[in-house]
Amino acid sequence: MPVRALLADxxxxxxxxxxxxxxxxxxxxxxxxxxxxxxxxAKTAVFLFVLFFLLGTGVWIGLALIxxxxxxxxxxxxxxAGDAMITSIWATASSWGITALxxxxxxxxxxxxxRLSEDMFRGLSPWMQRLPGGLLHTNVVGCAIFAAVSxxxxxxxxxxxxxxxxxLRRRRYPExxxxxxxxxxxxxxxxxPPSLILIVYGVTINESITKLFIAGILPGIGxxxxxxxxxxxxxxxxxxxxxxxxxxxxxxxxxxxSRFLIPVLCLVFVVIGSMYRGYATxxxxxxxxxxxxLVLAAAQGSLNWASFTDSLMGAxxxxxxxxxxxxxxxxxxxSMGYTGLPRALAxxxxxxxxxxxxxxxxxxxxxxxxxxxxxxxxxxxxxxAVVEPMVNVPAFQEAGFSMIWFGIFLVVVVEMAQITxxxxxxxxxxxxxxRHPMSYIAxxxxxxxxxxxxxxxxxxxxxxxxxxxxxxxxTATAR
Amino acid sequence: MVGMxxxxxxxxxxxxxxxxxxxxxxxxxxxxxxVAQMVAxxxxxxxxxxxxxxxYAMAGSSFMALAYALNKGAHxxxxxxxxxxxxxxxxxxxxxxxxxxxxxIFFARYAIRANIWSYTLGDVSQGQDATPLWIPQIVxxxxxxxxxxxxxxxxxxVLLTDHGGHEEPDVTEREN
Numbered sequence: 112m113p114v115r116a117l118l119a120d121x122x123x124x125x126x127x128x129x130x131x132x133x134x135x136x137x138x139x140x141x142x143x144x145x146x147x148x149x150x151x152x153a154k155t156a157v158f159l160f161v162l163f164f165l166l167g168t169g170v171w172i173g174l175a176l177i178x179x180x181x182x183x184x185x186x187x188x189x190x191x192a193g194d195a196m197i198t199s200i201w202a203t204a205s206s207w208g209i210t211a212l213x214x215x216x217x218x219x220x221x222x223x224x225x226r227l228s229e230d231m232f233r234g235l236s237p238w239m240q241r242l243p244g245g246l247l248h249t250n251v252v253g254c255a256i257f258a259a260v261s262x263x264x265x266x267x268x269x270x271x272x273x274x275x276x277x278x279l280r281r282r283r284y285p286e287x288x289x290x291x292x293x294x295x296x297x298x299x300x301x302x303x304p305p306s307l308i309l310i311v312y313g314v315t316i317n318e319s320i321t322k323l324f325i326a327g328i329l330p331g332i333g334x335x336x337x338x339x340x341x342x343x344x345x346x347x348x349x350x351x352x353x354x355x356x357x358x359x360x361x362x363x364x365x366x367x368x369s370r371f372l373i374p375v376l377c378l379v380f381v382v383i384g385s386m387y388r389g390y391a392t393x394x395x396x397x398x399x400x401x402x403x404x405l406v407l408a409a410a411q412g413s414l415n416w417a418s419f420t421d422s423l424m425g426a427x428x429x430x431x432x433x434x435x436x437x438x439x440x441x442x443x444x445x446s447m448g449y450t451g452l453p454r455a456l457a458x459x460x461x462x463x464x465x466x467x468x469x470x471x472x473x474x475x476x477x478x479x480x481x482x483x484x485x486x487x488x489x490x491x492x493x494x495x496a497v498v499e500p501m502v503n504v505p506a507f508q509e510a511g512f513s514m515i516w517f518g519i520f521l522v523v524v525v526e527m528a529q530i531t532x533x534x535x536x537x538x539x540x541x542x543x544x545x546r547h548p549m550s551y552i553a554x555x556x557x558x559x560x561x562x563x564x565x566x567x568x569x570x571x572x573x574x575x576x577x578x579x580x581x582x583x584x585x586t587a588t589a590r
Numbered sequence: 591m592v593g594m595x596x597x598x599x600x601x602x603x604x605x606x607x608x609x610x611x612x613x614x615x616x617x618x619x620x621x622x623x624x625v626a627q628m629v630a631x632x633x634x635x636x637x638x639x640x641x642x643x644x645x646y647a648m649a650g651s652s653f654m655a656l657a658y659a660l661n662k663g664a665h666x667x668x669x670x671x672x673x674x675x676x677x678x679x680x681x682x683x684x685x686x687x688x689x690x691x692x693x694x695i696f697f698a699r700y701a702i703r704a705n706i707w708s709y710t711l712g713d714v715s716q717g718q719d720a721t722p723l724w725i726p727q728i729v730x731x732x733x734x735x736x737x738x739x740x741x742x743x744x745x746x747x748v749l750l751t752d753h754g755g756h757e758e759p760d761v762t763e764r765e766n
Contacts, residue, residue, distance in 0.1 A: 113592070114591050114592055114595070116592075117592065117595065117750075117751055118750050118751060119750065119751055119752050122749075122750065125680070125681075125684065125749055125750075126749070128681050128684060129684055129688065129749055132684065132685050132688055132689075133688065136688070136689060136692070165689070166668050167668060167670075167671060168671060168682060168685055168686065169667045169668055169669060169670075169671055169672040169682055169683075169686050170667065170686050170689055170690060170693075171660070171665040171666070171667045171686070171690065172665070172666050172667060172668070173665065174690055174693045174694065174697075175667075177693055177697060178689070178693050181693075181696070193696070193699070193700035193703070194700065194703070194704065196697075196700055197700045197701055197703075197704040197730075198704070200730075201649070201704070201727065201730060204648070204649040204652055204653065204730070205642075205645040205646055205648060205649035205726065206645055206648075207641040207642070207644060207645045209648060210620055210624070210644045210645065210647075210648045212648075213617050213620060213648065213651055214620065214621060214624070217617065217621075391628070394624055394644065395624055395627070395628050397624075398621055398624040398625055398628065399628075401621055402621075402625070420614075423614045423617065423618070424610060424614060426617060427610055427613045427614045427617055427651060427655045427658070427659075428610070428655065428658070428659045428662055428664040429664065430617070430651060430652065430655075431613060431651070431652050431655035431656055431658070431659040431664070431665075432659050432664045432665050432666060434648075434651075434652030435652070435656060435659070435665060436666070438652075484668055484670065485668065486666050488666075489666060533670060
């Protein structure tokens with residue numbers, strides 16, 4: 112067989128396109144290197160253009176951030192960019208703080224491959240069906256429980272959804288509510304500890320991850336309650352069309368049905384409790400979680416070589432993905448410091464003399480828009496270098512908005528973005544699970560979106576919801 | 591010639607998978623180091639440099655698996671434009687892999703340089719472990735070189751063959 116058979120049929124347009132792209136990139140580089148830009152405005156414009164161009168054309172976020180940071184250092188300083196890059200990247204990639212990430216990811220991957228999703232539905236449904244709104248509550252409570260063993264909302268969504276969607280459909284629950292509650296509740300995965308996004312936030316701004324985790328507990332439960340109240344109210348108002356109830360069970364039968372759920376709840380309790388009481392650092396709690404998850408999986412008989420390696424390789428992929436973003440962000444933060452953009456922007460905001468509440472409202476809008484294009488973790492690392500100097504100011508602290516509070520605020524806002532088109536990641540997962548068009552799923556999720564807006568308001572009015580519990584916690588240190 | 595190319599394809603794919611496997615071994619190492627550290631603390635012993643070792647294992651796990659994750663489509667990107675281009679997506683992918691290859695080679699070049707400098711200057715860790723830094727930094731050199739190879743490999747294939755350059759992230763794989 113000749114080599115020609117391996118090649119595609121018409122190569123000419125591709126070769127031309129590649130040449131043009133090469134000239135474009137090479138020309139840009141030559142301009143930067145040898146002509147240079149003088150005014151600060153032009154430099155800022157170039158910097159922002161490169162940022163949006165690389166991200167917008169679909170370059171992997173970690174690499175795009177490295178590219179932007181490189182350009183930033185090249186045009187704003189005479190320093191050599193390459194060595195500064197490696198120093199900042201190595202410091203982040205090998206830091207103790209982020210070791211909690213892979214372990215929590217792994218823990219979720221192990222439990223994801225157990226029979227947990229069947230057990231969740233079977234264990235929860237007898238308790239939920241007497242409530243107004245019936246088995247729709249299994250979506251909310253199931254997501255809340257799985258959120259406590261997993262840090263991602265996509266994993267939460269697919270674990271709970273793959274069992275509850277067919278079960279609820281079989282019982283003829285209204286599809287609109289089934290999908291909507293699922294889309295909304297899955298975002299609890301980001302809020303209820305362990306939360307990948309809070310680890311990333313904590314590492315980025317050097318804040319205690321334990322405190323952030325503890326801070327997420329009450330708002331997470333609050334949000335779950337809001338969703339449940341909505342389901343109940345919807346049931347009372349709407350009335351018609353609710354399916355027959357399953358036969359009622361005695362208390363002992365109910366308990367028997369949820370026997371597999373209880374060990375999972377114990378694991379949640381041990382992992383979060385050990386951090387709260389200060390017995391373990393987040394990384395150590397994650398290690399306990401991984402071992403506990405392996406024991407649970409083994410006890411259930413779902414642990415074998417294939418599921419073990421699957422969970423491990425899945426965790427390696429996700430953790431490398433997050434680490435890559437963090438590497439890029441570390442270099443970008445350094446570069447941003449040289450550009451002076453964050454300071455200038457913070458100064459400008461301060462000169463506007465906005466009230467704290469106006470600024471919070473503006474940031475809410477800003478993050479919803481950013482979240483329409485970026486996933487939660489990227490949105491946080493990309494913006495924190497600029498946003499931190501804006502919000503880490505006395506005016507915020509006086510209003511009760513510490514950086515811990517801001518982390519929780521950020522999570523709620525990023526959660527909202529998960530269920531907003533065009534990029535809401537939960538919408539993609541649900542599309543894969545249900546085969547409904549994206550627009551329909553987005554509409555079912557709209558009421559949940561509004562409830563989250565309400566949650567932001569509650570957080571702003573009562574910042575203690577997030578800040579009270581962490582103050583009562585003790586923190587362990589690594590050494 | 592074709593036989594040679596086929597062999598190269600198999601070798602490269604095996605190489606990326608091997609990177610992922612080494613990453614997995616490092617992930618297990620993180621777990622072991624953390625457990626050892628906890629056990630040591632509870633039994634009143636000291637495990638000097640535990641946090642540093644966990645950090646090195648973390649770096650090992652992330653750097654070694656960078657190429658594997660890219661090959662599996664696990665790295666996030668803004669896919670709005672890519673998805674919108676439909677059948678012209680190849681041109682955007684060409685750009686991404688092209689600029690990606692340039693950036694990855696740049697990354698690898700400086701990673702190796704920093705690694706060599708750590709060796710010649712005899713840099714040691716500032717933690718209690720006092721490890722010579724060039725040893726854990728090897729994973730950075732190897733991992734970034736692997737990433738650069740993957741980028742170039744995909745670039746060439748997107749340019750010359752029918753390979754579209756992307757794998758959908760496995761959301762649906764999780765259904766089973």
